[in-house]
Amino acid sequence: MARTMAEKVWEEHVVRRADGEPDLLYIDLHLVHEVTSPQAFEGLRLAGRSVRRPDLTIATEDHNVPTQNLLAPIADPVSRKQVETLRKNCSDFGVRLHPMGDIEQGVVHVVGPQLGLTQPGMTIVCGDSHTSTHGAFGALAFGIGTSQVEHVLATQTLPMAPFKTMAVTVDGTLRPGVSAKDIILAVIAKIGTGGGQGYVIEYRGEAIESLSMEARMTVCNMSIEAGARAGMIAPDQTTFDYIEGRPHAPQGAGFEAAVEHWKSLRTDEGAVFDAEVVLNADELSPFVTWGTNPGQGVPLHAEVPDPASFEDPSARASAEKALTYMGLTAGTPMREVKVDTVFLGSCTNGRIEDLRTAAEIIKGRKVADGVRMLVVPGSMRVKEQANAEGLGRIFEEAGAEWREAGCSMCLGMNPDQLKPGERSASTSNRNFEGRQGKGGRTHLVSPQVAAATAVRGTLSSPADLAAL
Numbered sequence: 001m002a003r004t005m006a007e008k009v010w011e012e013h014v015v016r017r018a019d020g021e022p023d024l025l026y027i028d029l030h031l032v033h034e035v036t037s038p039q040a041f042e043g044l045r046l047a048g049r050s051v052r053r054p055d056l057t058i059a060t061e062d063h064n065v066p067t068q069n070l071l072a073p074i075a076d077p078v079s080r081k082q083v084e085t086l087r088k089n090c091s092d093f094g095v096r097l098h099p100m101g102d103i104e105q106g107v108v109h110v111v112g113p114q115l116g117l118t119q120p121g122m123t124i125v126c127g128d129s130h131t132s133t134h135g136a137f138g139a140l141a142f143g144i145g146t147s148q149v150e151h152v153l154a155t156q157t158l159p160m161a162p163f164k165t166m167a168v169t170v171d172g173t174l175r176p177g178v179s180a181k182d183i184i185l186a187v188i189a190k191i192g193t194g195g196g197q198g199y200v201i202e203y204r205g206e207a208i209e210s211l212s213m214e215a216r217m218t219v220c221n222m223s224i225e226a227g228a229r230a231g232m233i234a235p236d237q238t239t240f241d242y243i244e245g246r247p248h249a250p251q252g253a254g255f256e257a258a259v260e261h262w263k264s265l266r267t268d269e270g271a272v273f274d275a276e277v278v279l280n281a282d283e284l285s286p287f288v289t290w291g292t293n294p295g296q297g298v299p300l301h302a303e304v305p306d307p308a309s310f311e312d313p314s315a316r317a318s319a320e321k322a323l324t325y326m327g328l329t330a331g332t333p334m335r336e337v338k339v340d341t342v343f344l345g346s347c348t349n350g351r352i353e354d355l356r357t358a359a360e361i362i363k364g365r366k367v368a369d370g371v372r373m374l375v376v377p378g379s380m381r382v383k384e385q386a387n388a389e390g391l392g393r394i395f396e397e398a399g400a401e402w403r404e405a406g407c408s409m410c411l412g413m414n415p416d417q418l419k420p421g422e423r424s425a426s427t428s429n430r431n432f433e434g435r436q437g438k439g440g441r442t443h444l445v446s447p448q449v450a451a452a453t454a455v456r457g458t459l460s461s462p463a464d465l466a467a468l
C-alpha cells in the first residue's frame, strides 16, 4: 500500500506493537536543554538508572543563557541554577554538553542540524515543542514532556499515540521579499492555531521544494503553532548537500548508502493524507501578526482587523482581547504601527541565512532613532560564520546590538526582555501575552520585515525602504 513519509519513518522505528496500546518507537536522537531536563535526570537518579544511549543524547544551554558578558556569573539565580544543574547532570550521566563559551553552543534546534546530527528518516525528540524544526530534513521530530524525557533517557524508546497525516501543498513561486516565514504565518492564519491538532504535516509543492534548508526549518519549526504534532519535508538534493561534510554526517561510501535510503523515504505516489490544504506562493506577501497568537496575522499591507468582522464568536472575543492587550485600534494600517524593539534571532530565524538576508537589507543604513535592534545568532557557530562574512560589523555599524547565542528575547528567560507596554517586531515564533517580557507586545515577522522595520521604525517591508 502507498504510504506517506511519516508512516514510513514511523514503521521503521516500531520496536513493540500490541493491540490497544501505543506503539513503542526507537529514538535515534535525543536533544536536551536546561529547562525540561532537571526532573528527568533526577528521576533516573532516584531509580538508580543510567542513560541508556549517551551517544545518542546531546545537550546544550540555550534558554537561560545571557547574550552578553558571558564570562560573568549568570546574575539571575533561577537561570544560574538551571544551567548549573544541566552541567552536573551531563557530567554525572556522561552526556555530551555544549556549554556557554563553546563554539557549538546555541539553541538546541540550531545545534542539531549544524552538527549533521539531524538526518532524514530519524526519530528525534527533545523536551521542547519546536523540535518540529528537524522535520525539515525528513525526520519525524516531536516535542516531548519531562516525564517522556526521562523515559527516553532510560530506555531510548517512547510509547507514541498514533497520528493523522495532513499535506500542506504550497504551489507556485515566492515573490521577492517574501519568505518561508510568510508561508508558515499564512498557513497558520488559514488553518488556525488548532488546525493541525493530531496531525503530522507534510509540506510539499514547488514553493517548498525551492526553499533552502534554513527556510525549510523555519516552516517546520512553526508546525507546532498550528497545533500539529510534527512537520516534515521530503529530503532531496538540497537536504543531502546541506548534510554532506558536517561533523556527524555519514562519510564516503556510508554517505552514498545513506542518500539511497533517504531517497526511499518520500511519500509514495497515490498515498492518501487524512487532510489536505493548498496555498499559492504567488499570492503571498510579507505577513505580520497583529494579535496574541500566531494565527492572528495579516499581510503587512493590510489593516488591524475589526473584531466585528469575525463571524465566530470566540474568534471575535479573542480578537477584542488581543487588540486591547496589543494597544491597537481596528483599521490602523499595519505599516503605521511603531515598534520600540526589533529582535532578529531564535530557532525560527536565527540561522546564517536569516542573518545574511537581514544584513543585506540593513547594510549602509541605520536603525531608526528610538528603536533598539537585538541580533542574536542561533548558535556560536552561526556567530562565527557571520563574523567571517562581515555580517556582525554590518549590524553594529547600523546601530544594532550583536549578541552571543541563545534563545534570548524569543521568550525572555534571560535579561533580554521587553518592558511593559513595549512593542517588538520579532522573528521568533510566539506572540503570546508576556512572552517577551511582562506586558510586552510582539509582532511576528520575517527577517526581511525585521530589518526593514528596524530602519523605518514602523512595521515595514524591504520595498518600503526604496522610498527612503
Ligand SMILES: CC(C)[C@H](C(=O)O)[C@@H](O)C(=O)O
Residues within 6 Å of the ligand: 035, 036, 063, 127, 128, 129, 130, 143, 411
Ligand atoms: C522552555 C520550552 C519547554 C519551550 C517549548 O517547549 O517550546 C520553549 O522553548 C518555547 O519556545 O516556549
Ligand code: SF4
Residues within 6 Å of the ligand: 062, 063, 107, 108, 109, 128, 130, 346, 347, 348, 406, 407, 410, 411, 428, 429
Ligand atoms: S529559540 Fe524560542 S522557540 Fe526556540 S527553543 Fe528557544 S525559546 Fe523555544
